[in-house]
Amino acid sequence: MSYDAQLRRRIEELIRERDAYAEALMTSNSAFMEKVKEFSIIKRMGESMRWNLDQQKLVTEFVGIVIDETLAENCSLWLVDRVEQRLVLAAAQGQDDPQPVFLANRGMDGTYLRLGQGAAGWVAKHGQSLLIEDVSTDRRFIQLESEISNQIKSLLCLPIFGEKHVIGVFNMSHPNIGAFSQENARVLQLITDQAGLALTNYFLVETIRDFNKKLEHTVLERTRTLRQSEERYTLAAEAGRVGVWDWNLESDELYIAPNLKAILGYGEDEIENHMAAWTNMIHPDDRPRFRYELQRHLDGVTHRLECEYRMVHRDGTTIWFSVRGRVNRDSCGKPVRVVGSNTDTTKRKRMEERLTYSAYHDELTGLPNRALFIDRLKHSLGCASRRKDYRFAILFLDLDHFKIINDSLGHHFGDLLLRQVTRRLEACVRPGDTVARFGGDEFAILLDQIANLAVAEEMASVILERLQQVFELEGHEVFTCSSIGIAFPASGKETPEELLRDADIALYRAKKMGRARFEVFDKSLHLEVLSRLELEHDLRLALKQDEIDVHYQPIVDLRSGKLSGFEALARWHHPLRGLVPPDEFIPIAEETGLITPISKFILARACDDIVKWQKDFPEIGPLTISVNLSTKQFLEGNLIEQVRHVLGESGLPAERLKLEITESLLMEELDMVKLVLGQLRSMNVKLMLDDFGTGYSSLSYLHRFPLNTVKIDASFVRNMHLAEENLAIVRAIKMLAIALNMEVVAEGIETLEQVRQLRALKCEYGQGYYFSKPKSGREIEVLLNQSPGWNSTFERN
Ligand SMILES: Nc1nc2c(ncn2[C@@H]2O[C@H](COP(=O)(O)O[C@H]3[C@@H](O)[C@H](n4cnc5c(=O)[nH]c(N)nc54)O[C@@H]3COP(=O)(O)O)[C@@H](O)[C@H]2O)c(=O)[nH]1
Numbered sequence: 001m002s003y004d005a006q007l008r009r010r011i012e013e014l015i016r017e018r019d020a021y022a023e024a025l026m027t028s029n030s031a032f033m034e035k036v037k038e039f040s041i042i043k044r045m046g047e048s049m050r051w052n053l054d055q056q057k058l059v060t061e062f063v064g065i066v067i068d069e070t071l072a073e074n075c076s077l078w079l080v081d082r083v084e085q086r087l088v089l090a091a092a093q094g095q096d097d098p099q100p101v102f103l104a105n106r107g108m109d110g111t112y113l114r115l116g117q118g119a120a121g122w123v124a125k126h127g128q129s130l131l132i133e134d135v136s137t138d139r140r141f142i143q144l145e146s147e148i149s150n151q152i153k154s155l156l157c158l159p160i161f162g163e164k165h166v167i168g169v170f171n172m173s174h175p176n177i178g179a180f181s182q183e184n185a186r187v188l189q190l191i192t193d194q195a196g197l198a199l200t201n202y203f204l205v206e207t208i209r210d211f212n213k214k215l216e217h218t219v220l221e222r223t224r225t226l227r228q229s230e231e232r233y234t235l236a237a238e239a240g241r242v243g244v245w246d247w248n249l250e251s252d253e254l255y256i257a258p259n260l261k262a263i264l265g266y267g268e269d270e271i272e273n274h275m276a277a278w279t280n281m282i283h284p285d286d287r288p289r290f291r292y293e294l295q296r297h298l299d300g301v302t303h304r305l306e307c308e309y310r311m312v313h314r315d316g317t318t319i320w321f322s323v324r325g326r327v328n329r330d331s332c333g334k335p336v337r338v339v340g341s342n343t344d345t346t347k348r349k350r351m352e353e354r355l356t357y358s359a360y361h362d363e364l365t366g367l368p369n370r371a372l373f374i375d376r377l378k379h380s381l382g383c384a385s386r387r388k389d390y391r392f393a394i395l396f397l398d399l400d401h402f403k404i405i406n407d408s409l410g411h412h413f414g415d416l417l418l419r420q421v422t423r424r425l426e427a428c429v430r431p432g433d434t435v436a437r438f439g440g441d442e443f444a445i446l447l448d449q450i451a452n453l454a455v456a457e458e459m460a461s462v463i464l465e466r467l468q469q470v471f472e473l474e475g476h477e478v479f480t481c482s483s484i485g486i487a488f489p490a491s492g493k494e495t496p497e498e499l500l501r502d503a504d505i506a507l508y509r510a511k512k513m514g515r516a517r518f519e520v521f522d523k524s525l526h527l528e529v530l531s532r533l534e535l536e537h538d539l540r541l542a543l544k545q546d547e548i549d550v551h552y553q554p555i556v557d558l559r560s561g562k563l564s565g566f567e568a569l570a571r572w573h574h575p576l577r578g579l580v581p582p583d584e585f586i587p588i589a590e591e592t593g594l595i596t597p598i599s600k601f602i603l604a605r606a607c608d609d610i611v612k613w614q615k616d617f618p619e620i621g622p623l624t625i626s627v628n629l630s631t632k633q634f635l636e637g638n639l640i641e642q643v644r645h646v647l648g649e650s651g652l653p654a655e656r657l658k659l660e661i662t663e664s665l666l667m668e669e670l671d672m673v674k675l676v677l678g679q680l681r682s683m684n685v686k687l688m689l690d691d692f693g694t695g696y697s698s699l700s701y702l703h704r705f706p707l708n709t710v711k712i713d714a715s716f717v718r719n720m721h722l723a724e725e726n727l728a729i730v731r732a733i734k735m736l737a738i739a740l741n742m743e744v745v746a747e748g749i750e751t752l753e754q755v756r757q758l759r760a761l762k763c764e765y766g767q768g769y770y771f772s773k774p775k776s777g778r779e780i781e782v783l784l785n786q787s788p789g790w791n792s793t794f795e796r797n
Contacts, residue, residue: 058202059091060100062170062195067093067100070188071179072172074152077160078113078120079168079199087113087124087169095175120169123157127166130157133178156180158192162200170195241344245325247275249335254278263344265314283310283318290323297327298335305340320349362437364415365422373436373444377496380448385493393456395445396503397463397484400515402441404667405478416473417480424466428459444503453488453520460484460518468516483510484518505529536588538574543597547573550605551774554788555626555745555767558759561791565624565658567767568606569774570598590632599633600642607650607657609777617784626658626688631665635672640679647683654684658709662690666705674705681706688745693729702740710737714748714768721753734761755794 059077066075074094078087089111093100103111116125123130132138132155152173160168170192174180243260247253254275258268264281271277282290286309297305305325310318325340360372368376380392399405399421406414418441425435425443434446445463447456464482471478485507487499494502506521509528513519542548552566572580589595610625633639647654659680665673666689677687688709689702693716702710712733719726730746737744746758749768758766771790775783 055090055202055206056102058198060093060102062191062198063091063093064100066170066172066188066191069191070172071174072156073175073179074173076120076171077168077195078124078171080115080124080166082165084112085115087115087117087120089113090168094173119155119157120171123159123169123171124166127159127161129159130155131180132156133180136177153177154179156188158188160192160196160199162196162203167196167199167203242341244339244341245278246340247338249337252276260342263313264311264319281311283312286310294338297325298338300333305338308345318346319344320346362439365419365437367422367443368434368436370436370438370444373434373438373446374496374500376434376446376448377499380446381489381494381496381499384489384491391450391452392489393447393450393453394487394499394503395447395456395460395463395484395518396487396500396507397443397445397482398507399441399467399480399482400511402480405480407667409473409476409478413473413476413478417471417478420471420473421467421480425463428463428466444500453486456486456488457518457520460486464516464518481516483507483515485510486518486520488520502526532588535580535585536592539572539585539588539592539594542572542574543594543601545575547575548598548601549573549776550602550609551776552606552609552780553767553774554772554783555624555765556771556790558746558755558763558766561789561794563620563623563788564765565626565656566606566610566780567626567660567774568602568628570602570628571774571776586630590630593632595630595632596636599628599630603627603642604646604649607646607652609780610656611650611652613781613784616781620784620787622656624656624658624686625652626660628660628690629665631662634661634665634676639676640683643680643685644683647685655686658686658688660688660690660711663692663694677705677707692733702736702742707740707742709743709745709765711745711747712763717746717748717754717758717768718750720757721751727757730758730763731761734763752793759794 059079063075063077066072072094074092074096076092076094077090079090080086081088089103091100091102113121113124115121119130119132135152135155153176154174156172158170158172159166160170170188172180172188241259241263243257243263244255245257245260246255252274254273254277256271256273256278261268261271264271271281279287279290290307290309293302293307294305296302303326305323305327307323308320309323310320313319321342322345323340323342325338327335328337328339330336360369360375361367362369377394380390384390384392399417402414402417405417418437421441421443422435422437425445429435429445429447432448434448436444436446438444445459447459450456463484467480467482471480485503485505487503487506489499502521502525505525505528506519509525510517510519519525549571551569551571553569554563555565555567556562557564570582570586572582572585574580586595589598606625606627610623614620614623629639643657643659646652647657661677680687686708687706688711689705689707690711691713692710694713710733712730716726716729716733720730721727734744743764745765745767746754746763747767749755749758749766749770751770754768755766755770772783772788
C-alpha cells in the first residue's frame with residue numbers, strides 16, 4: 001500500500017477517532033448535564049423537604065419544581081384520601097396561576113375527584129402513569145372541564161407512591177399536542193419519588209403529631225382520673241379509717257391493728273392485747289349492746305357480727321366505730337377465732353347528728369321546732385295518761401305587731417328580735433320545760449310536771465311582763481308584747497294536735513280581747529270556734545242567697561246642717577241568727593277571701609243607689625257616698641279596674657265617691673299602697689282615712705299619702721265632754737288636717753253637746769246616731785223625701 005493510501009487511511013482513522021471521541025465527549029457532557037440537573041432537583045427537593053412539616057409549603061414547592069424543571073405548562077398535585085376514597089386538589093400552578101397556589105388542606109373543603117374519576121383519578125386507582133398525547137382525540141379519561149380546555153392539548157399523569165399505596169398524583173398538561181415524551185421520564189420519576197418520600201414523611205409526622213395529641217389528652221385524662229381516685233382514696237381512708245382485729249378465743253389474745261389504736265390516741269403497746277381491755281374502753285352505754293351482739297354471733301344466731309359503738313379517745317372525746325366480724329369454728333363447730341374490722345364512722349355520725357339536729361331545731365333561734373315539740377308533747381301525754389297526778393300545760397304565743405317591726409326595720413332586725421325573745425323565754429321557764437319556735441313569730445312552751453293551772457298562768461304573766469320590756473337591737477329600741485293562749489289538758493287522752501289547736505284557739509281569743517294578755521282554753525271557746533266555722537260556712541252562701549244588704553248612715557255638713565252624703569255599711573240578714581253585725585262577719589270575710597265579692601257588691605250597690613236618689617231627689621243637691629275598703633281588697637290588685645268599672649256602670653261622678661281606708665292599710669306594703677292611692681286620686685276619687693287616732697301610724701304617715709279627709713274615731717268624740725284630753729286630741733287632729741289641707745269628719749256623734757264642740761272646732765262634717773242611725777235603702781228614701789236638714793237642731797238649748 002502506498003504511503004499516501006496509508007496516510008489517507010490513517011487520517012480517516014484519526015477522523016473517525018476524533019468523531020468518536022467528540023461524540024463520546026458530547027454524550028458524557030449531556031450525561032453530565034443530566035446528572036447536574038438531577039442533582040439540582042434532588043437538592044431543591046431535599047431543601048424543601050428538610051424539616052418542612054408544613055403541608056402547604058410542601059405541595060406548592062413540588063408543583064413549582066415540576067413547572068420549573070419539566071416541560072409541563074400546568075401542574076396540579078392531588079392527594080389521595082383513602083378514608084373517603086377520593087382525591088383532593090392540594091396545589092396547582094400554570095397558565096392561570098403563575099405562582100403555585102395552595103388549594104386544599106386535609107379535612108378542608110376543596111376540589112375532589114373520586115378514585116377512578118378523570119385522568120388523575122384513574123392514575124390514583126391503578127397506580128400507573130398515563131400519557132395522553134392529544135386530549136382531543138383520546139377522550140378516555142377526560143371528564144373534567146379543566147382537562148379539555150383549549151390550553152390543554154397533551155397530558156401526563158404520574159402516581160406518587162407512599163410506602164404501599166399511591167398517596168398522590170401529579171397531573172401535568174401542555175397546550176401543545178405531544179408535548180410530553182418519555183424523555184423527561186427520569187426527571188419526572190425523580191420528582192415523584194422525592195415527592196412520595198416527602199409526603200410519606202409528612203403524613204408520618206402528622207400521624208405522630210395526632211397520636212401525640214391523643215396521647216397527651218389521654219395522659220391528662222388519666223392523670224385527672226388518677227388524681228380523683230387518689231382523692232377518693234384519701235377521702236375514703238380519712239372518712240373510713242378502717243383497721244382490722246383478730247381475736248383468738250382460746251388464748252384470749254386480741255390483735256388490734258396499730259392504726260385503730262392510733263385513732264384512739266394510743267401507741268401500739270399502750271392497749272393490752274386481750275378482749276376485756278378493749279371492751280372496757282367502749283363507752284359504758286354501748287358496752288352491753290356490743291357484748292350482746294358478740295354473744296349472739298358466737299352462738300350462731302347471726303351470720304355476721306355487726307354493731308356500732310362509741311369508744312373514748314385518749315383526750316376524752318368520743319370516737320364512733322362500725323364493727324364487722326366473722327367467727328371461725330373448729331371441726332366441732334366450736335368458735336376459735338373472730339376476725340373483723342373497725343371503721344371509724346365519727347365524721348358520718350357527726351353529720352347524721354347535725355342533720356337530725358336541724359330536722360328538729362329551728363335554725364334561727366336554735367330552739368326545738370314543731371316536730372320536736374310534738375315529740376315531747378307526746379311524751380308528756382303518755383305520762384299523763386299513765387299517772388293521774390301528772391299535769392302539764394302548753395303556752396302558745398306570738399308577738400303583737402311583729403310584722404310591722406319586721407317590715408319597717410327590715411328582716412335583720414326581725415331576726416335579732418326573735419333571738420332576743422328566745423333568750424328571754426328561755427330565761428323565764430324552768431329547766432326541763434321546752435321552748436319551741438314554730439316559725440315566724442310563733443312560739444310554744446311545754447311546761448312539764450306542773451302542780452296546777454295557776455303555775456301556767458303565773459308563767460304566762462311573767463312572760464308577758466318580760467316581753468313588754470324594751471329590746472335593744474343594735475342601737476334601736478324596740479317595744480313589742482305578746483298574746484298567749486294556754487291549753488291545760490284535763491285527761492291526757494287528747495292528741496298533740498288537739499292540744500295545739502286548743503292553745504291556738506285560746507291565743508286567738510287573747511288577741512281578740514285586746515292583745516298583751518293570756519287566755520286559757522275552755523270548752524266554751526271551742527264552741528265559739530265551732531260557731532265561727534258555721535258562720536264561715538253560711539257566709540259563703542250569703543251572697544248567693546241575697547242575704548247581704550247595704551245600709552246607709554247620713555253624713556252631715558256641720559257648718560250648714562245639710563245632708564252631705566252617706567256612708568254605706570254592710571248588713572247580713574242571717575236566716576236563723578237574724579242580723580249579724582259587720583264587726584262579726586267582716587273579719588271572717590277577710591280571712592276567707594269572701595271580702596272581695598262582698599265589697600264589690602257593696603261598692604256597686606252603693607253607687608247605683610246614690611245615683612238613683614240623686615235622680616229621684618234632685619232638689620237635695622250633690623251627695624257623696626263613702627264606702628269602706630278592706631285591706632285585703634286593696635292589696636288584691638284589681639281595685640282600680642273595679643272602681644273604674646263601677647263608676648262607668650253607675651254613672652256616678654268620681655269625685656262623689658269617697659273610699660274609706662284604715663290606718664293599718666298604710667302600714668302595709670308602702671310602695672304599692674302609695675301607687676294605688678295615687679291612681680285613685682288621679683281618677684278624682686276621694687280618699688278618707690277612717691278611725692284616725694286608734695292605730696299606730698299616727699301623724700307621721702299622714703303627709704305621705706294623697707288623702708282628702710280624716711275621720712276622727714268615735715272614741716275621741718264620745719268622751720270629748722268628759723275628758724279634756726279627748727277634746728285636745730280632736731283639736732290637734734283638726735289642726736293637723738288644716739295643715740295638710742284635709743277635711744275632717746267626726747264620727748260617733750250622739751249628742752248636741754258634741755255637735756256644738758265639733759262646730760266650735762270647725763270640723764267640717766259629722767256622722768252619728770244624733771243625726772241618724774244607719775238605715776236601709778228604703779228608709780233612706782223616706783228620709784230624702786222629707787228634705788232632711790239638721791241646722792235647726794244646732795240652735796236648740
Ligand atoms: N270593709 C268593710 N267594713 C265595713 C263594711 N260595713 C261596715 N264595715 C265596718 O264594720 C264596722 C262596724 O260597722 P257598723 O256596725 O255598721 O257600725 C258603723 C256604724 O253603725 C257605727 N256608728 C255610727 N254612728 C254611731 C254612733 O253614734 N254611735 C255608735 N255606737 N255607733 C255608731 O260606726 C260604724 C261605722 O264605722 P266607720 O266605718 O269607722 O265609720 C266598722 O268598722 C265598719 O267600718 C263594709 O262594707 N266593708
